[in-house]
Amino acid sequence: MSEKTIIQKDFYRESGAYLSTFQIWKKCINPNLHFIYLLRIAQKYSKKSFAGMFWRLVLRHFQIKYGFQIYPETQIGEGFYLGHYGGLVINPKAKIGKNCNIAQGVTIAQANRGKNEGVPEIGDEVWIGPNAVIVGNIKIGNNVLIAPNAYVNYDIPANAVVMGNPATFTLNENATLGYINHKI
Template sequence: MSRKYSTIQKDFYRESGKWLSPLQILLKCINPNLHFIYVLRKTQRFNKTPFLGFYWRLVLRHFQIKYGFQIYPETQIGEGLYLGHWGSLVVNPKAKIGKNCNIAQGVTIGQQNRGKNEGYPEIGDDVWIGPNAVLVGNIKIGNNVLVAPNAYVNFDVPENSVVAGNPAKIYPTEEATAGYINNRI
């Protein structure tokens, strides 16, 4: 039986490995990470609807301040987003993030305002970004990449890699995110 699941259901599937009903999703919103994802996706869904768009933007702003997640509805984020921990997180609204991305606390995905890398990051599918990592500038992070905790990345990273350190170094690895990204969609 083929069933079409919503983006919110796909995001919540990443946490539990189970397809949840709308009621089950609301009950899971006691978790701040999941609650924020729910509000973010609702804001993205109704972004071009005047009244509902305004309402969800106000709700999102409230929870951005409450939870410390600075992610905007303009940010292009693929299905299966997983926020690993509650806490400070900054994602530039012009950044692009693929599907099945894990983002831990303290991460910055930001713009660079000058120089050869002026611009915003583009992150592929199946990427795990560890605590306090910084990805900045017009860079491309390939699919199946693990960005280690505290890494500072301001250059392109090819797929199937681990990137670690400050300054960061690339370590080619076919199984870069094995065991780190669960319940892929």
């Protein structure tokens, strides 16, 4: 079996099947998948090359159209899934692991001062609910569910469910069970 591309792995999360290039194009009618496709293409090229500048310009157009503020510099693992489109902001220095789901209204931001100055690092198999805010130089472990409207500004261990403002967490081995489908 041939090696799957990162785009095929991202689209696998939505469909549960590895798709051909033509099948991927057909699914790009969905704004979430279309944006992921353009993001991955822009990430492929150096920003100083002509192709890189072209794809960044195309991506910028669709950032504005769909409301996703995700830049090609952002390190995002394979199996990335956007649940809904609109109002999503991710700092370009943030790191996101594989098989992560991010819903609408989420902010993953940099703290500019204080003890957590910096950007978040998010582990594998993390589900982030609508309107959650993750800010500062913090680490989110693997298999973490961040509930809608949670405000997270401190480290979260693996296998946890996070909720509230300010956030609190409880340990749970099955934190993302049923929330993250079609894992790579």
